[in-house]
Amino acid sequence: MKILAVDIGTGTQDIYLYNSNLGMENNFKLVVPSPTMIIHRQIKLATERGDPILLTGMTMGGGPSAWATEDHLRSGFPVYATPDAARTINDDLEVVKGMGVEVVGEDEAEQLPDSVLRLRFLDFDLPAITSAFQTFGVDLDHLAAIAVGVFDHGNAPPNISDRKFRFDYLDERIRKLNRLSAFAYRAEDVPLIMTRLIAVVNSTQGIDAPLVVMDTAPAAVLGATLDQNVANKDRLIIANVGNFHTLAFRLSPHGIDGLFEHHTGLVDLDKLENLLSRLADGTLRNEDVFGDQGHGALVYDKSPLKLGEGVYDVVLTGPRRGIFHPPNRVERKQTLRPYFAAPYGDMMITGCFGLLAATADVMPELADPIRASLYRTEGSGIAPWDSD
Secondary structure (H helix, E strand, C coil), X not given: CEEEEEEECCCEEEEEEEECCCCHHHCEEEEEECHXXXXXXXXXXXXXXXXXXXEEECCCCCCHHHHHHHHHHHCCCCEEECHHHXXXXXXXXXXXHHCCCEECCHHXXXXXXXXXXXXXXXXXXXXXXXXXXXXCCCCCCCEEEXXXXXXXXXXXXXXXXXXXXXXXXXXXXXXXXXXXXXXXXXXXXXXXXXXXXXXXXXXXXXXXXXXXXXXXXXXXXXXXXXXXXXXXXXXXXXXXXXXXXXXXXXXXXXEEEEEEXXXXXXXXXXXXXXXXXXXXXXXXXXXXXXXXXXCEEEECCCCXXXXXXXXXXXXXXXXXXXXXXXXXXXXXXXXXXXXXXXXXXXXXHHHHHHHHHHHHHHCHHHHHHHHHHHCXXXXXXXXXXXXX
């Protein structure tokens, strides 16, 4: 059985081709530029040439692609965009138009002159991934499922903060289903408010394999729980320190006891240690994070989680986890002892492992071979690479 897992972040998209006949370390993987970074580069080159651009395709991850679009406009060059692509910049199209982007319909887009550079927005590009694997003689035929992780703020109403809307969504999901895979869905079950997840679903129309989509930060935390030095702890804190967002969960045998989410660019080591310590002792308040321009905090179980009793205090994953190793670390004594999770020997694919674990939960018909691989009950040897 084969499953393609793709964890799409801001800097990279991390790709793992799971084969139940192989050990986890022997499966094939790619770490390549993220879609938004690819678009960012394409727009920057267009700006250098002075080309007008047309943005088409789906709503996708913003950040670098949106910033490059703004720079293109500031340089005095035209930007056209179809509605779905324009929502990458802002869900409110009036805001996008106010920036100077000309929002056009599909028919209007087709009538634009050939001198306008066409750029297609797309988070999940299966043909490109298929082509990359085929370069190395690996086919993506007969996939049992595809699992894709992206970060989604959701489509907040005009009078609601994006940060509050996102955190209310996290709270609602935990109260409904208190486990990390609560943030994973079969394609047909994705809430309509989650516009980026919906866009991923729409990008797979015509593909035979069933699709699971998930928020990328809980996927990374779920993947970190599979590290052999983490899996044996009943109560712990795991933080995914991403390029844009830091999401930390306090976990127990009951599920999720608490969490906070902040913007990584607004935290340093001192602040992060303070947030993690207060999440542990149950004193962290929502206003402490939201008032600091983060998304928020929730503590469902205020009984203290005592730190300092094991070999580490917190588990870290994510591309910015090096915040716990600042340049002046010799002069500064850290409050918390971190453990840098690397399930199956690879931190960069942690989110993909979480996607696999979540797929086992939301697609129980595939659960047995996935869990056998994740928990090493079988399939740890080397098998032919093209075996199904």
